[in-house]
Amino acid sequence: SQTIHQWPATLVQPVGSPLSLECTVEGTSNPNLYWYRQAAGRGLQLLFYSVGIGQISSEVPQNLSASRPQDRQFILSSKKLLLSDSGFYLCAWKPLVRGWSGANVLTFGAGSRLTVL
Amino acid sequence: GQQLNQSPQSMFIQEGEDVSMNCTSSSIFNTWLWYKQDPGEGPVLLIALYKAGELTSNGRLTAQFGITRKDSFLNISASIPSDVGIYFCAGQRTGTASKLTFGTGTRLQVTL
Numbered sequence: 336s337q338t339i340h341q342w343p344a345t346l347v348q349p350v351g352s353p354l355s356l357e358c359t360v361e362g363t364s365n366p367n368l369y370w371y372r373q374a375a376g377r378g379l380q381l382l383f384y385s386v387g388i389g390q391i392s393s394e395v396p397q398n399l400s401a402s403r404p405q406d407r408q409f410i411l412s413s414k415k416l417l418l419s420d421s422g423f424y425l426c427a428w429k430p431l432v433r434g435w436s437g438a439n440v441l442t443f444g445a446g447s448r449l450t451v452l
Numbered sequence: 453g454q455q456l457n458q459s460p461q462s463m464f465i466q467e468g469e470d471v472s473m474n475c476t477s478s479s480i481f482n483t484w485l486w487y488k489q490d491p492g493e494g495p496v497l498l499i500a501l502y503k504a505g506e507l508t509s510n511g512r513l514t515a516q517f518g519i520t521r522k523d524s525f526l527n528i529s530a531s532i533p534s535d536v537g538i539y540f541c542a543g544q545r546t547g548t549a550s551k552l553t554f555g556t557g558t559r560l561q562v563t564l
Contacts (some may be wrong), residue, residue: 378556379495379540425494439483439544441552443494
């Protein structure tokens, strides 16, 4: 079965410090990978998605970047954190198989809570 | 990015009551999904709908894919305290194979 791991679960960082959140998926190949951010009590904002190694699409211009160095690894980074980067970050994956309705189902990780002070 | 119109935004209900929430869009969707998010955790899939008019149940939960393909609803019967959380609808539009569009969420709180 497929599993998704996301870490760290909780992070407190000072303004101006770097960030690295990591996500890995097991039990599947060539997944689509996603990073979402959720502000407190709010909906899900898509930040980045990737359909393959080295392929990153950015949805919102911001202080963050994403990379996909391996097929099942997705990393969210920042060189200098801002206060507004605080939030709950969610990694997600879905199958790349086309022509199958179940390929539209997105599975989320447990999330990483980032507090920037 | 675009989000679906989800209502109500929040609900306070008593244990045992039935709950209904819905999502609407100006665009046609070919898939509708309903997720639940517990506090501090990632959303978990509840029900997936793939055909217009489809009605699917998962225990006390029932969801329908609107016949116009522009809406969906989720019903929870006989609510219990563990139903507390945020419920999100999500849709897949034709021609956007890689991305889902999410609703703004319905926060459900159940009182004894």
